[in-house]
Amino acid sequence: MDFTYDDEQQALRDAVRGLLDKQYGDYEVRRRTTTTDPGFDEDLWGRLAEMGVLGLPFAESDGGVGAGPVEIGIVCRELGRVLAPEPYLTGVVLAGGLVSAAGTPEQRAEVLGAVAAGERVLAVAHDEPDGPRWATDAPGTTATQAGDGWTLTGTKDPVLHGARADQVVVTATLPEGGTGLFLVDPAAAGDTLDRTGYPTYDGGRAARIVLDATPAVLLGDAATDRSATLATMLDLTRVMAANQALGVMQAQLAATTSYLTSRKQFGVTLNTFQALTFRAADMYVSLELTHSVVDWATMVIATGDRDRLTEAAARCALQTSRASRHIGQEAIQLHGGIAMTAEYSVGTATAHLTVLDHLFGDGDHHLGTLAAGVTDHDTLEALG
Structure with a gap:
């Protein structure tokens, strides 16, 4: 199997980098x-749109580029490498992916075309303060049909980049059960919607959104349970989050090895001390193992097999969780006191790795998912 990028993929990586x-x-x-709202560079967002990056995941008929998961993963890695705060993962990959998967042709053309052009920022409002973690249901938010339209009531928190979003994809429990997907326009919601933005500990932005009979547009033609669609898109986004975390870890290792080969103690550079070199080597091993698993999971997306994707996403997220904790902690330790200052990137990078780890399910969650599937396999007699 060929894991190398082709010429077009290399050109994409070089251009984005x-x-x-x-x-x-x-x-x-x-x-x-x-440090200032909206927490990312709007001009850079526009340049990414001009480059076609924001339209990569969407079909050409919807105003996008129609690229594959490898290309999207390339962008996520480059964003992670420089800790770019732009809402690509949640606003384009997840929110845009939900619109692409569940929306009508008219909805897809209108919304995704605007996203690809950089004219509209999306957010996903799924998590609830008292709801189940990393699940596909939304018990705290209810959808009510009002004539030809819908209204939503409930609280969503955290909603990444929710205070800046022009439109929000909201999950809610349908009257007949199941999870529906809706589009909410905060600017048109008036007093029925309240959103309060706040900074996250890695320098990002999130919001608490309170819906009170807020007008909403149903994604799709009918009030269909979209739990399976949501689960698939969450799995896909987990793999892309791992791509982004991989970019962060690559930068962490590069910064650490550079520090060890330049910083002097007792008149010699730190890499002279064998124990520190061994710890950096262990970081490299964790990184390369993660790189292989992330590449494999990214290619599984292209098969279109949902069951394989679910397992691949869990395996990928588990390995990334373990590696990000190892590499992040070692990077801080090997940098010493400077790593704890806000003016240096290592501490912030480790905080961002922690956010990515908990965004769609941490390592323990995915270990439990994989462990639950062990009983699906036949038992074997012990050798001896």
Whole structure:
């Protein structure tokens, strides 16, 4: 199996890397960008749209590019490498993916065309303060049919980049049961919607959105249970989150090895001390194992097999969870006191890895998912 990028994929990586390095090559620029709303660079978002990056996941008939999962993973890795705060993972991959999977042709053309052009920012409102973690149901939010339209009532928190979003994809329990997908326009909701933005501990942005009989548009032609669609898109986004985490970890290892080969103690560089070199080598092993698993899971997406994707996403997320904790902690330890300062990227990168780990299910959650499937396999007699 060929894991190397073809010429077009390499060109995409180089183009995205060049743009992001120009913007966030200096970590201080990223730090300043995240201190003010909306928490990302709107001009850079527009340049990503001009490059076609925002339309990569969507079909050409919907105004997108129609690229595959490998191309989307390339973008996620490059965003992770420089800790870019732009809402690509949740706003394009997940929110856009839900519209693409559940929307009517008219809805897809209108919404996804605007997203691809950089004219509209989407967010996903699924998590609930008192709801089950990392599930596909939304028991705290109810949908009520009102004539030809719908209204939603409930609280969603956290909603990543929810305070900036032009439209929000909201999950809600349907009158007949099951989970429905709806589009909400905060600007048109008036007093029926309240959203309060706040910073996250990795420098990102999230919001608490309270819906009170808020007008909503049903995604699709009928009030259909979209639990399976949501589960598939969450699995796909888990793999893309792992791609983004891989980019972060690659930068963490590069920064750590550079520090060890330049920082001096007792008149010699730190890499002179064998124990520190061994710890950096262990980081490399964790990174390369994760790289292989992430590449495999990314290619599983292309098969279109939902069952294989579910298992691949769980395996990928589990390995990424373990590696990100190992690499993040070692990067901080090997950098010493400087890693704990806000002016240095290592601490923020580790915080971002923690956010990605908990965004769609942490390692323990995915270990439980995989363990539950062990009983599906036939038992074997012990050798001896």
